[in-house]
Amino acid sequence: xxxxxxxxxxxxxxxxxxxxxxxxxxxxxxxxxxxxxxxxxxxxxxxxxxxxxxxxxxxxxxxxxxxxxxxxxxxxxxxxxxxxxxxxxxxxxxxxxxxxxxxxxxxxxxxxxxxxxxxxxxxxxxxxxxxxxxxxxxxxxxxxxxxxxxxxxxxxxxxxxxxxxxxxxxxxxxxxxxxxxxxxxxxxxxxxxxxx
Amino acid sequence: xxxxxxxxxxxxxxxxxxxxxxxxxxxxxxxxxxxxxxxxxxxxxxxxxxxxxxxxxxxxxxxxxxxxxxxxxxxxxxxxxxxxxxxxxxxxxxxxxxxxxxxxxxxxxxxxxxxxxxxxxxxxxxxxxxxxxxxxxxxxxxxxxxxxxxxxxxxxxxxxxxxxxxxxxxxxxxxxxxxxxxxxxxxxxxxxxxxxxxxxxxxxxxxxxxxxxxxxxxxxxxxxxxxxxxxxxxxxxxxxxxxxxxxxxxxxxxxxxxxxxxxxxxxxxxxxxxxxxxxxxxxxxxxxxxxxxxxxxxxxxxxxxxxxxxxxxxxxxxxxxxxxxxxxxxxxxxxxxxxxxxxxxxxxxxxxxxxxxxxxxxxxxxxxxxxxxxxxxxxxxxxxxxxxxxxxxxxxxxxxxxxxxxxxxxxxxxxxxxxxxxxxxxxxxxxxxxxxxxxxxxxxxxxxxxxxxxxxxxxxxxxxxxxxxxxxxxxxxxxxxxxxxxxxxxxxxxxxxxxxxxxxxxxxxxxxxxxxxxxxxxxxxxxxxxxxxxxxxxxxxxxxxxxxxxxxxxxxxxxxxxxxxxxxxxxxxxxxxxxx
Numbered sequence: 001x002x003x004x005x006x007x008x009x010x011x012x013x014x015x016x017x018x019x020x021x022x023x024x025x026x027x028x029x030x031x032x033x034x035x036x037x038x039x040x041x042x043x044x045x046x047x048x049x050x051x052x053x054x055x056x057x058x059x060x061x062x063x064x065x066x067x068x069x070x071x072x073x074x075x076x077x078x079x080x081x082x083x084x085x086x087x088x089x090x091x092x093x094x095x096x097x098x099x100x101x102x103x104x105x106x107x108x109x110x111x112x113x114x115x116x117x118x119x120x121x122x123x124x125x126x127x128x129x130x131x132x133x134x135x136x137x138x139x140x141x142x143x144x145x146x147x148x149x150x151x152x153x154x155x156x157x158x159x160x161x162x163x164x165x166x167x168x169x170x171x172x173x174x175x176x177x178x179x180x181x182x183x184x185x186x187x188x189x190x191x192x193x194x195x196x
Numbered sequence: 197x198x199x200x201x202x203x204x205x206x207x208x209x210x211x212x213x214x215x216x217x218x219x220x221x222x223x224x225x226x227x228x229x230x231x232x233x234x235x236x237x238x239x240x241x242x243x244x245x246x247x248x249x250x251x252x253x254x255x256x257x258x259x260x261x262x263x264x265x266x267x268x269x270x271x272x273x274x275x276x277x278x279x280x281x282x283x284x285x286x287x288x289x290x291x292x293x294x295x296x297x298x299x300x301x302x303x304x305x306x307x308x309x310x311x312x313x314x315x316x317x318x319x320x321x322x323x324x325x326x327x328x329x330x331x332x333x334x335x336x337x338x339x340x341x342x343x344x345x346x347x348x349x350x351x352x353x354x355x356x357x358x359x360x361x362x363x364x365x366x367x368x369x370x371x372x373x374x375x376x377x378x379x380x381x382x383x384x385x386x387x388x389x390x391x392x393x394x395x396x397x398x399x400x401x402x403x404x405x406x407x408x409x410x411x412x413x414x415x416x417x418x419x420x421x422x423x424x425x426x427x428x429x430x431x432x433x434x435x436x437x438x439x440x441x442x443x444x445x446x447x448x449x450x451x452x453x454x455x456x457x458x459x460x461x462x463x464x465x466x467x468x469x470x471x472x473x474x475x476x477x478x479x480x481x482x483x484x485x486x487x488x489x490x491x492x493x494x495x496x497x498x499x500x501x502x503x504x505x506x507x508x509x510x511x512x513x514x515x516x517x518x519x520x521x522x523x524x525x526x527x528x529x530x531x532x533x534x535x536x537x538x539x540x541x542x543x544x545x546x547x548x549x550x551x552x553x554x555x556x557x558x559x560x561x562x563x564x565x566x567x568x569x570x571x572x573x574x575x576x577x578x579x580x581x582x583x584x585x586x587x588x589x590x591x592x593x594x595x596x597x598x599x600x601x602x603x604x605x606x607x608x609x610x611x612x613x614x615x616x617x618x619x620x621x622x623x624x625x626x627x628x629x630x631x632x633x634x635x636x637x638x639x640x641x642x643x644x645x646x647x648x649x650x651x652x653x654x655x656x657x658x659x660x661x662x663x664x665x666x667x668x669x670x671x672x673x674x675x676x677x678x679x680x681x682x683x684x685x686x687x688x689x690x691x692x693x694x695x696x697x698x699x700x701x702x703x704x705x706x707x708x709x710x711x712x713x714x715x716x717x718x719x720x721x722x723x724x725x726x727x728x729x730x731x732x733x734x735x736x737x738x739x740x741x742x743x744x745x746x747x748x749x750x751x752x753x754x755x756x757x758x759x760x761x762x763x764x765x766x767x768x769x770x771x772x773x774x775x776x
Contacts, residue, residue, distance in 0.1 A: 013397050017333060024338055065521035071342045071362060071398045172396050 001056035005034075006078050007086065007157045008064060010049035011041060011165050013072040022049065022073075025066050031055060035088070037154035043165045046074065052155045074172055079159055086157035089129045091117070092142055093149035096124045105145050112138045123148060217386040219349030219379045220249035223313060226356035228256055229389040232284045232311070234275060234646045235259045236268040240288025241328055243315025245380035247286075260646065260675050263667040265292050267639035269299025269370075270665070273308045274643030277626045278601055278651070280434070282309045282364050283643060289316045290328030293374070294335065298633060300370045301339040305630030306455060307432060309368035311359050319347040319376040332374045341369030349382035357392035366400030367519040368432055401518050404535035404543065412514045412531045413547030415488055416446065419512075421556050423479075423486035424448040425471060425500075428455035428629075429493015429517065429537055436460070436622045438541040439492065445545055447553040449560050451479035453494050455629040458619035462598060468560040472500045473764045474611040477571075477773060478563035480764060483508050484771040485559075490514045493537050496526040497630065506769035516540050570775040571761045576616065582755040583731055585612040585684050591734050592654065592682070593618040595742055600652040601626060603644050605637030605661030608690035611760045613656040623648070635664030638681065642668060645677040652680065652742060659685040659711045669721040672747045680741050681725075681749040683714055686756050694759045718749040725749035 012018055019038065026033050034052040041048035053060070057078075064076040096119065099105050114128040128138065132155075139150055217225070223246055227235065237259060239247040250259060262268040265287040272283030287296050293314040303310045317326040333345050342362045346355055352375070359371040416422055430439045436459055443450045443460075449468045450460060460467050469476030471483070480502075483489065489511040494500070501507045504526060515522075515529035516537050523532040533540050575586030589612060592600075598618035603626040604610040610627055619625060626644050628636040641655035662683055672679055693707040715725040725748060728737045734752070741750045764773045 017337070020334060021337055028338065062521070062525060065523075065525075069519070069521050071395065074397045172399075174394055174396075 001058050003054055003056050005052065005054055005081055006057070006060045007081070007084055007155065008049070008051040008053065008060065008067075009077045009079070009157065009159060010051070010067060011043075011074045011168075012047045012049060013074070014045060014047045015072045018047070018049075018072060021070055022051075022067060025063060025070075026053065029059075029063075031059070031063070035154035037156050039156070041165055043169055046165060046169065050154065050156050075165070075168060077159065077162075079157070083160055084157040085160060086131070086155055087129045088132055088135060088155050089127065089153040090135045090139070091149075091151050092126045092128075092139075092147060093123050094126065094142060095146050095148065096121060098145050099124055102145060105142070108138065108141050114138070214385045214387055216383045218245065218249060219346075219352050219375065219382050219384070220246040222349060222352040222384075222386060223356065223375070223380070224249055224253045224257060225386070225389055226353060226360075227284060228253075229391065230282065230356075230360045232282055232360075233258055235284045235286055236262050236271040236275070236643060237286025238262055238265050238268055238288070238292060239286075240290075240292045240315065242289035242317055242377050243286060243292070243313075243380070245377060246313070246315065246375075258646075259286075260642070260671060262639065262642075263670045264665065265295035266298055266635070267642075267665055267668040267671065269296045269303070269310065269312065270633075270636050270639035271643030271646070271668075271671075272310050272312075273299060273303050273306075273636075274603060274626050274640035274645075275647040276308045276310060276643075277640075277647065278623050278644045278653075279647030280623060281647070282311055282360055285310065285312045287312065287314050288328065289314060289332070290330050292328075293332040294330055296372070297335060297339060298631075300336055300372065302628050302631040302633045302636060303370040304339045304341065306628065307368050307428060308370065309363040310370040311356075311363050312370065312372040314372060314374045315380065316345065316374045316376045318378045320378070322376070332372070336372050339370070340372050343372040343374070345374040345376070346379050347376045349379045349384045352379065353386070353389050354392070357390060358395060361392035361395065362398060401536045402520055402534040404533075404539055406543070408531055408533050409540060409543045410547060412533050413544055415512050415514060415531060416490065416544075417549045419488035421486045422446065422448050422488045422490060422553065423482055423511075424450040424490045424492060425453065425479075425483075425494055426450055426456045426459055426492045427453040427494025428459070430456060430459035431622055433493060433518070433536050433538040435493075435538040435541055438538060438545070440464070442541050442545045442548070445550050446548045447551040447557070448490065449482070449553070449557045451476070453497070453500055453629070454614050454627060456494060457614055457625035457627075458622050461620050462618045463620075466557065468557070469564070470615060472497075473502070473766075474615065474760050474762065475500075476564065476615070477567035477762050477775060478560040480762070480770040480773045481563055482560060484510065484769065486511050488512050488514065490516070491527075492516045492541070493518070495519075495522045498526070501526060502764045502768055502770040502772075506771070516544075567762065567775065575612075580755070583729070583734065583752060584758055585609055585686075585754050586616055587731075588682070588684060588734065588738075588752050588754065589613055589616040589656070591738055594735075595738055596652060596654070600624070600654050601644050601648060603627070603637055603641040603653060603655040605655070605657040606632045606634045607658045607661060608686070608694065608758075608760050609656050609658045609684040611691075612684075615760075634661045637661055638665050638679075639668045639671075641679045641681070642671055642677045645679050649678075653678070654680040654682055654742075656682050656684060658690060659683060659687065659714075660689045660709050662714070663709075663711065666717065669718060669723060672723060673721040677747060678745070679747050680744075681718075681723075681747070682738075682741070683749065683751040684754050685711060685714070685751050686754050686758065687711070688756055690758075691760070693757070697757070697759070698763075699765075714749060714751045723747045723749055725751070727751035727753070729753035
């Protein structure tokens with residue numbers, strides 16, 4: 001199966017050691033995590049992980065099942081880029097004199113929608129957010145003009161079709177979930193898989 | 197995070213009066229409430245407060261002082277396997293805790309319900325490289341179902357309730373609770389113990405989906421050549437009766453994995469043997485002949501499947517398992533039947549049509565005849581001078597009638613015991629299946645005896661394996677577990693030697709192992725014993741061992757270079773199984 005970018009979204013309890021617990025599931029299989037972000041979610045007390053990996057769908061599905069087995073993990077989703085709105089943030093530190101002297105730099109920053117966060121005599125810090133390719137392109141352009149420092153943040157993503165976790169969380173509440181609740185997305189597709 | 201918030205348990209009958217107790221007392225109270233009457237443990241600096249509290253609980257808790265923490269956890273595993281209850285092991289911090297790791301990994305892969313309590317240095321010293329400090333939580337994360345570090349005594353009742361709940365429910369597994377010394381000492385207002393029956397983020401078993409049970413029944417009812425594979429899930433789910441009804445109604449031939457042994461009695465007319473690398477000929481070959489493969493509570497281990505791309509490709513696969521991660525992991529399921537087999541099997545049985553597949557079953561019996569002719573007959577009735585492992589097990593069967601608990605270590609003797617031992621009832625086979633832990637046998641047998649003290653417990657062990665944990669003879673000596681130790685001595689690390697013979701041109705590299713005088717060693721521990729090398733003494737020697745009141749060690753000298761056959765060579769398909 002073809003490898004491609006998958007974004008894994010996890011909803012977990014906010015427990016100590018969760019990053020290690022989850023990253024171990026990847027490292028055990030010698031899979032590199034391209035980026036990992038943890039943040040609060042739309043539900044109070046529930047944490048959200050966003051993990052980017054480059055793998056085949058079969059592997060990603062197995063990984064998600066293994067991750068869901070972790071006691072503190074409530075739910076794991078995986079999505080392709082088409083199914084997501086996603087952003088990565090970047091910060092650039094550039095010598096202020098270069099921006100003042102070289103018009104192309106300023107044009108470049110404007111073109112990429114970068115905005116200044118800090119302006120000092122010696123350097124200026126710009127911030128931008130976007131897709132990986134755009135950021136990579138800006139980085140390589142700025143590299144020509146004495147880029148002092150660069151950092152890119154982990155991917156964060158919103159699932160286009162998701163209704164959020166508030167309703168999903170109800171399945172995990174103490175009352176027995178109703179039988180029509182879907183256990184796993186895979187089971188929904190069983191009708192396609194199952195042939196007599 | 198606060199675990200207390202998430203462990204909302206239903207109130208049990210417990211007085212609401214508040215008393216001050218220490219964290220250590222709370223640990224022991226938890227064990228009593230969970231019915232964990234036997235502890236296998238070893239004290240040390242960081243767990244001393246718990247051992248001090250134990251001094252006053254001696255009448256309610258039976259603590260067995262093992263000789264090594266690895267022995268402690270293997271004993272807890274043996275206890276869990278024969279009793280069906282949660283096994284408990286205590287160890288101190290640092291080396292005590294790291295010595296548990298092999299047992300945790302073994303319990304994890306073989307789904308044993310275990311709760312380990314480890315002492316830890318004072319919370320204030322965490323991360324300072326304090327004496328006997330190790331990062332036990334991080335070390336054990338991949339080999340536990342759940343682990344948690346307690347630094348405050350008030351957490352202990354709810355954390356232990358959660359630990360037992362997680363260990364025994366769903367697909368069972370080992371849980372480790374690391375308790376810092378300050379928390380063990382700390383006094384707090386104890387409001388009684390409440391058992392846990394719910395953790396928000398943990399769902400023990402997936403909800404049974406009736407449409408998939410129906411689809412599975414549909415597929416099964418159309419099958420001409422259905423074949424059932426069963427694993428330990430039957431035993432863990434306590435679904436032996438449900439399983440028997442299922443195969444009897446459908447008339448299915450059924451084969452076991454190593455871990456599933458004894459879930460169905462060996463003599464059942466539809467039991468067609470054991471799967472896997474050293475399993476029986478018929479079930480391996482027929483895996484690639486059947487049209488519907490029904491896997492119940494088993495996980496398609498590579499030792500069972502051989503080469504995956506040539507495994508049962510012709511068959512529709514119905515997979516019943518409680519663990520969603522097992523579905524499609526190795527073998528793609530045509531219909532996955534998720535859930536506890538105690539629940540799913542009766543549903544499926546009610547939809548399956550009563551059938552008689554005797555002609556199909558007969559095909560298994562025909563292949564079995566070939567195996568008997570090529571392998572089994574000579575293994576069980578050898579004409580050569582030296583004894584075979586097979587004839588020892590056969591003679592043991594004659595004496596026990598199949599009622600004993602058979603514990604094994606790992607290697608040739610394990611495969612021979614699993615192939616030939618007769619089992620009449622469930623929870624009679626204790627072996628290290630997934631991890632293949634040499635040294636498992638002797639300590640596991642000790643625990644197995646405490647789990648079922650009314651039964652005969654016999655550990656079949658090789659001359660290599662027993663030397664890995666032979667110190668546990670000391671535990672037997674001190675506490676009197678009536679374990680019968682049957683050492684099958686071929687003076688080699690037999691299984692590795694067999695592979696070197698077959699695949700490395702007989703270049704025997706470090707498989708020649710010398711042994712002490714095992715009978716003398718046992719005698720040193722005040723355990724009676726005997727060593728035999730003549731066939732004529734076999735029956736009486738085994739009889740003496742079994743009739744001896746107390747532990748006994750019998751060493752049987754067997755053929756040095758005997759091989760276990762049939763064999764599916766690594767990387768070969770199950771249908772390419774070799775009879776010699």
